[in-house]
Amino acid sequence: MGSATTVTGYSAVTDKTEAASNVTAPVVIKTGYVTIGATQATSVTGLTSSTVTVTTGAVAYNKATVEITAAKANVTKDYTITVKNDGVVVKTFTAKKDTDIKETVSLGNLTADIADSKITVEAAEVKDPVTFTAPVKGNNAGLTFEWTLTNPVAAEGEKVTGTLTVTGTSTAASNVSLSSTGATAAWDISGDVVGKATVASNALKIESGVITNFTVNFEFTVGNTTVGTLTASYT
Structure with a gap:
């Protein structure tokens, strides 16, 4: 055989069998091993x-x-x-x-x-999933609040998502919060919500005199809990 021979790691993708005879050029020998x-x-x-x-x-x-x-x-x-x-x-x-x-x-x-x-x-x-229940319909300062969960089942570290539909005319400023054990909802006030509500300290704030008819999305990350209780508060 020729004097130049190399040994390289095996590749199943390029595996083939050939006979070596009268070798005059370098030969690569696949060993079938990796390091x-x-x-x-x-x-x-x-x-x-x-x-x-x-x-x-x-x-x-x-x-x-x-x-x-x-x-x-x-x-x-x-x-x-x-x-x-x-x-x-x-x-x-x-x-x-x-x-x-x-x-x-x-x-x-x-x-x-x-x-x-x-x-x-x-x-x-392995975290067991918890099934959350939306709060019942609420009323405050001339407004009606109706809650819906779009993703009510989640384990610790996962997200629960939902919507809040607000209707009516506010007779006073309202601050709306939603919480569960170890977590507070975050609000998305983009789109149709712009100009109708703001967010401060994790609360959705609606000023007095606003004629409302909008739906706002919310989400929260589930904390260490086995209780699917969501608490809505209106102040």
Whole structure:
């Protein structure tokens, strides 16, 4: 064979078989291996006393794995566990409360080496969704307020959205607030609401003497609650 021979990482995309004979030019030999950096995640972010073991070094392109373990005493809630390669999700699975975690995740058919610190494992607590109920119709200072929720079911960190329809003629200034446990609604006063209401300190403010007939959108991010109670106040 010729004197110039190189060995590179395997690529399943370009895999082919050829016979080498009477070689007079450099030959590339596909080894079927990739290299994974030695420094990768060793524990699950967001889960105490957990262990992550990543296959490192030279490894067959389809044999690299990530093993996640944790004793049930440390799994105090339901968690969503996510394995990522350079920020791209490889696999997501659910770990149940009071249950040992012992999961081996394949990194799939790798077509390139993996640098240090690219394999990560994260845990996020599974939050049960809460169903919220809109406040009943309210009245204040000559105005009628009717509430509708367009997205009433959400878990902690997610958004509930809805609309408030205001009708009537205000006989005095009104400040309207909507709140739930740990959260206060934010108001969208664009479009048809311009000139009819303002926002101050998370309250929708309607001045005295305004003839109203408008719908305003609102939203709030759900806090740590299991109670879907929304409280409307008018001052």
